[in-house]
Amino acid sequence: MATKILDLPDASYVLPGNRSCAGCGIGIALRQVTAALEGRMVMTVPASCLTVLGGMFPISSVDVPWINVAFPSTAAAASGIAAGLRATGRAGEMTVLAMAGDGGTGDIGIQALSGAAERNEDFIYLCYDNEAYMNTGTQRSGLTPAGARTTTTWAGKRENPKDLPAIMEAHGIPYVASTSAAFPTDVYDKVAKARTIGGLRYIHMNTPCPSGWGFDPKDTIRLGKLAVDCGLVVLYEVVDGQFRLTGRSKMLGKTGRSLVPVADYIATQSRFRGMAPEAVEAVQAWVDSRWLRYVGRDGGACLL
Amino acid sequence: MAQREISMSKPAVGEAGATGQWRNKRPVMDAALCLAAKAGRVTCQFCWVYCPDGCIAQGAGPVIDLTYCKGCGICAEECPADAIQMVPEALHGACELAEGEEVG
Amino acid sequence: MAPETSVMTGNEAAATAARLARVQVIAAYPITPQSPVVEQLAAWVESGELPAEFVAVESEHSAMTVCIGAATVGARTFTATSANGLAYMFEQVWWAPGARLPIVMCIANRAMAAPWNVLNDQQDSMSVRDAGWVQLYCRNNQEILDTTVQAYLIAEKLHLPVMVCYDGFLLSHTMMPVSVPDAEQIDGFLPPFTDPWTIVDPGDPRNIGPVTLADPRNDTEGVAAPGYMEIRALHHRALLEALAVIPAVDSAYHDAVGRSWGGLVWEHLLEDADVVLVAAGSLAMQLTLTAEALREEGIKVGVLGIRAYRPFPIEALRERLVGRSVALVFDKALSYGYEGPICSDLRGCLLGVEGAPPVFGAVCGLGGRDVSLEQLADAARGAVADAAAGMRTRETDWINLHLEG
Numbered sequence: 011m012a013t014k015i016l017d018l019p020d021a022s023y024v025l026p027g028n029r030s031c032a033g034c035g036i037g038i039a040l041r042q043v044t045a046a047l048e049g050r051m052v053m054t055v056p057a058s059c060l061t062v063l064g065g066m067f068p069i070s071s072v073d074v075p076w077i078n079v080a081f082p083s084t085a086a087a088a089s090g091i092a093a094g095l096r097a098t099g100r101a102g103e104m105t106v107l108a109m110a111g112d113g114g115t116g117d118i119g120i121q122a123l124s125g126a127a128e129r130n131e132d133f134i135y136l137c138y139d140n141e142a143y144m145n146t147g148t149q150r151s152g153l154t155p156a157g158a159r160t161t162t163t164w165a166g167k168r169e170n171p172k173d174l175p176a177i178m179e180a181h182g183i184p185y186v187a188s189t190s191a192a193f194p195t196d197v198y199d200k201v202a203k204a205r206t207i208g209g210l211r212y213i214h215m216n217t218p219c220p221s222g223w224g225f226d227p228k229d230t231i232r233l234g235k236l237a238v239d240c241g242l243v244v245l246y247e248v249v250d251g252q253f254r255l256t257g258r259s260k261m262l263g264k265t266g267r268s269l270v271p272v273a274d275y276i277a278t279q280s281r282f283r284g285m286a287p288e289a290v291e292a293v294q295a296w297v298d299s300r301w302l303r304y305v306g307r308d309g310g311a312c313l314l
Numbered sequence: 315m316a317q318r319e320i321s322m323s324k325p326a327v328g329e330a331g332a333t334g335q336w337r338n339k340r341p342v343m344d345a346a347l348c349l350a351a352k353a354g355r356v357t358c359q360f361c362w363v364y365c366p367d368g369c370i371a372q373g374a375g376p377v378i379d380l381t382y383c384k385g386c387g388i389c390a391e392e393c394p395a396d397a398i399q400m401v402p403e404a405l406h407g408a409c410e411l412a413e414g415e416e417v418g
Numbered sequence: 419m420a421p422e423t424s425v426m427t428g429n430e431a432a433a434t435a436a437r438l439a440r441v442q443v444i445a446a447y448p449i450t451p452q453s454p455v456v457e458q459l460a461a462w463v464e465s466g467e468l469p470a471e472f473v474a475v476e477s478e479h480s481a482m483t484v485c486i487g488a489a490t491v492g493a494r495t496f497t498a499t500s501a502n503g504l505a506y507m508f509e510q511v512w513w514a515p516g517a518r519l520p521i522v523m524c525i526a527n528r529a530m531a532a533p534w535n536v537l538n539d540q541q542d543s544m545s546v547r548d549a550g551w552v553q554l555y556c557r558n559n560q561e562i563l564d565t566t567v568q569a570y571l572i573a574e575k576l577h578l579p580v581m582v583c584y585d586g587f588l589l590s591h592t593m594m595p596v597s598v599p600d601a602e603q604i605d606g607f608l609p610p611f612t613d614p615w616t617i618v619d620p621g622d623p624r625n626i627g628p629v630t631l632a633d634p635r636n637d638t639e640g641v642a643a644p645g646y647m648e649i650r651a652l653h654h655r656a657l658l659e660a661l662a663v664i665p666a667v668d669s670a671y672h673d674a675v676g677r678s679w680g681g682l683v684w685e686h687l688l689e690d691a692d693v694v695l696v697a698a699g700s701l702a703m704q705l706t707l708t709a710e711a712l713r714e715e716g717i718k719v720g721v722l723g724i725r726a727y728r729p730f731p732i733e734a735l736r737e738r739l740v741g742r743s744v745a746l747v748f749d750k751a752l753s754y755g756y757e758g759p760i761c762s763d764l765r766g767c768l769l770g771v772e773g774a775p776p777v778f779g780a781v782c783g784l785g786g787r788d789v790s791l792e793q794l795a796d797a798a799r800g801a802v803a804d805a806a807a808g809m810r811t812r813e814t815d816w817i818n819l820h821l822e823g
Contacts, residue, residue: 015358015359015360015363016356016357016358016359018363019490020372022368023369025325025327025328025329025368025369026327026328026333026367026368026369026379026381026382026383027327027328027329027331027332027333027381027382028329028330028333028367029329029330029331029365030366030367030386031384032336032337032365032366032384032386033384033386033388034366035366036366037365037366037367037368038363038364038366038388041357041368043694044381046818049620050620050622051620052491052618052620059363060629061629062629064625064628065323065329065330065625065629066323066628066629066630066631066635067321067322067323067330067628067630067635067643068321068322068323068324068635068636068637068643069323069324069326069329069637069638070323070324070325070326070623070624070625070628071325071329071330072325072327072623072625073325073621073623074623075480075617075620075623075624075626075629076623076624076625076628077487077490077616077618077626078625078627079483079486079487079513079624079627080483080509080510080513082479082509083479083480083483083486083509083510085480086475086479086480086483086484086485086487087483087484087487088443088488089473089475089480089483089484089485089487090443090473090486090487090488090490090495090535091488091490091618092487093443093471093485093487093488093493094369094442094443094471094488094489094490094491094492094493094495095474095482095486095491096471097442097443097488097493097714098442098491098492099491100491103500103619103620104618117554121476121477121479121480122476122477122479122483124476125475125476125480126476128476129473129474154783159321163756170578176351194363195363220386226627227386227387227388228386228387228388228389228391228400228601230364230366230386230388231364231388231391231392232392232726234393235317237642251806273429296414314584318577318615319624319643319648319649319652320517320518320577320615320616320617320627320649321626321627321628321630321644322616322617322624322625322626322627323624323625323628323648324623324624324625324637324638325623325625326637328638371648406622412581
């Protein structure tokens with residue numbers, strides 16, 4: 011049963027007066043991630059926007075244990091932390107949460123993550139996907155969507171993003187989920203469920219970024235929801251290989267309601283400014299084929 | 315200075331200072347429109363859940379901490395009753411509210 | 419039970435030391451010539467002889483990261499690598515000491531590619547001398563075992579990682595008699611690690627290793643916390659403190675086990691020597707035979723072996739070199755475009771010291787190139803002649819090099 015906003019715990023592990031940009035999606039989600047783990051956790055974080063949110067020595071903006079690590083090493087660090095906690099008899103005291111951005115996960119961090127997933131290490135890995143290297147000034151990553159202008163794709167990126175949750179699913183890990191920071195209850199439910207499962211749990215979280223995507227900070231939630239409504243972002247989970255749509259995506263799949271055109275989403279953000287109509291059509295075709303596959307998998311699961 | 319010193323922080327609010335100073339618009343809540351305030355109980359709470367900074371305390375109605383509110387305007391945008399307006403700071407002058415003080 | 423003597427390779431000696439140290443987390447990734455270390459540990463973990471977490475990572479970068487993660491939550495950790503593996507973990511080789519984590523890593527010294535070469539020189543560990551680890555070099559397999567055990571006590575006293583370096587193949591794959599201490603002897607010498615500086619506790623949350631500014635910054639109570647430069651200065655001080663801790667630990671090991679290795683440096687026939695041959699590792703052991711042979715020719719030669727390369731044992735070296743007629747340093751590594759690293763470090767530490775001998779450098783054994791006793795003796799004779807002719811400095815000598823012109 012999906013948790014409702016009023017049922018979310020009134021927890022405050024993310025402290026006000028932190029260093030994140032106004033309207034940053036990370037804070038919205040991190041409040042629910044930490045709440046779902048009731049603060050009984052240790053996070054490990056590579057160089058990223060999240061490092062900035064965490065604050066500079068000697069003050070921390072997050073009221074849970076946090077271990078900073080090098081950019082490519084998040085999943086290996088989480089493996090070491092988990093092993094160290096087991097070895098010292100403290101594994102039951104806290105959940106290990108690795109949390110990194112899309113570049114830190116899908117580009118420079120993918121080797122360590124793949125290794126940890128193959129070993130089925132005991133931690134939750136949460137990728138907050140703000141679709142570029144935002145902390146270093148909006149350079150393209152392997153997860154930047156086609157058409158998006160970044161400081162290294164001035165004419166708009168030509169390639170579609172890599173499908174990281176699918177890559178993780180191919181590792182056969184016990185839990186894979188796709189969520190969005192614009193749906194705090196979905197984030198909460200997925201982290202709460204992941205908490206109860208052993209082994210490597212991977213959660214991919216679309217995270218709108220006002221400064222990097224070029225929109226008014228007030229629209230973080232609205233655009234995050236719009237991304238789901240047009241099928242660019244799909245909310246789902248795969249538990250022991252069983253796929254199901256969740257939340258808004260489940261509703262869209264069930265009712266067969268048509269998706270909002272991708273063009274409507276693209277029009278909201280300056281990163282897509284000047285995107286050629288053919289390029290928009292290509293993205294629409296890509297989204298449509300993916301959406302059919304997701305809905306098919308969801309139905310397939312129901313038929314079983 | 316302790317010889318054991320390593321770079322290891324302790325949690326506290328306001329790591330980046332009074333981030334309310336970043337704001338160019340402030341959220342002003344109209345209790346007459348707020349669903350929770352009108353109902354006199356903790357309902358709705360959209361502004362609370364969507365605040366990226368944890369600057370809004372749950373309540374009937376919710377209370378915005380203007381010392382740290384960065385003025386992103388998500389609360390105003392997401393409020394189903396349009397009870398929060400973003401008002402240019404220039405109209406208010408300097409932020410004179412104490413931490414935790416209620417607005418509106 | 420009396421200590422038993424076995425015949426074992428240097429790699430087995432390193433693995434045996436890790437077992438005796440009761441390591442709790444082992445990170446393992448294969449590379450020649452280190453691989454047998456972690457193969458042996460894997461077998462002991464599998465059989466239950468060693469109750470430890472064995473993490474078979476997908477790269478050396480992750481191997482050091484696993485040690486970093488585990489040490490941060492207070493576990494005793496171990497890994498080993500060589501050459502390109504060490505280079506691949508370079509980023510983390512800096513992270514571990516900066517975070518003041520007492521990790522122990524064995525290095526089976528091997529040549530750096532390109533071109534590929536799996537044989538011995540010391541270019542790999544010499545290339546990371548500046549990262550802030552304690553670096554100890556071993557001359558034989560017994561010293562590998564004893565030094566690796568000692569490394570944990572040094573690391574945990576100083577909150578610094580320690581690299582135990584030994585020559586690939588020459589030691590790593592060569593069988594030698596090794597006396598293995600009892601578990602009780604080592605338990606008495608090396609207590610469990612209970613004093614990590616890092617705090618990982620949901621009841622008392624900390625943010626470890628965050629962005630740290632150039633200048634000191636106040637905490638919320640107005641107390642100044644150090645800036646990056648203070649953190650680094652304290653790290654440097656800890657390394658300098660190791661100059662006292664390494665000999666003290668070696669001495670405590672002697673009390674517990676009955677063997678010691680000279681602390682920072684060791685010597686052979688040095689007392690009355692005019693000519694001092696300087697090197698680290700098995701090459702220095704080979705030089706003891708050279709010294710003995712040259713003494714039969716009437717040349718008063720002694721050997722000064724470097725055990726601790728970082729911290730650099732300035733005083734110990736000065737004391738032993740002042741008043742000699744020449745020092746000849748044999749490096750199995752090179753700072754390309756300059757000279758051997760031990761040579762330039764030694765010359766630097768003797769500069770301006772009254773009575774210091776001239777320091778000449780020789781590079782040898784790169785990529786496993788053999789170096790014979792006769793070649794070493796020739797090099798020593800050449801240095802003696804050059805010093806006698808009044809030379810205070812000269813170009814680096816390359817031993818057993820086959821290039822025309």
